[in-house]
Amino acid sequence: MAINQKTLKRATFKHIEAELICYHETKKEIKRLRESIIYDTELNDNVGMGKNSYRIPSRPTEQIATRLIATKIIRNLVEISDAIESIYSCLDENQKKLIKMRYWSGRNRVSWKMIDLELNLGEWTVYRYQQLIIEAIAERIGWR
Structure with missing residues (x-):
């Protein structure tokens, strides 16, 4: 575990403590957000589209992967939870x-x-x- 030589700002210290307290809820939120993206019905919904209407090419796996990676909220939550997990495993x-x-x-x-x-x-x-x-x-x- 590396030690940061500079002292943390008080607000940062408190924020990390809050993230530690909410760690288990954060893991649940990540799972919920991922599932909402994966099982999003808008992705496969062609109701009301006629034969000649404009459609997005159907590549649902690629669309899901792109949305998962691009989702900023998930990335931030994962970054925080991964940091907590990696440090915790070294303790x-x-x-x-x-x-x-x-x-x-x-x-x-x-x-x-x-x-x-x-x-x-x-x-x-x-x-x-x-x-x-x-x-x-x-x-x-x-x-x-």
């Missing part, structure tokens, strides 16, 4: 527990004091872990 067990407890525990967000006690680490160690994780995600995404 040790204590750091993974920190992420799960602090960001992925749902509405019952665990306090930093509880995380300190659960992981049997010092308060500053836990904060340093958090800082390193957030900075690594920011670097992977290309945010500052």
Whole structure:
């Protein structure tokens, strides 16, 4: 995990924390958006078109692939979720527990004091872990 030598802007730090909290919802949203593009009925709808009317050449697979790649929202969401996944996969067990407890525990967000006690680490160690994780995600995404 590479460490960003420059400190992050406060707003960027908070934004990445929000993305961590919403990570599982983001994955669901990516799936939903992809399915809405793949199963879009407008793509195959020729109702009302006569024999001589103008039609887009029928190449649904290519049209779907182009729309999936071109969809900016999906690209952004995938970039963020991929960054979180890649950094998460490089973490040790204590750091993974920190992420799960602090960001992925749902509405019952665990306090930093509880995380300190659960992981049997010092308060500053836990904060340093958090800082390193957030900075690594920011670097992977290309945010500052």
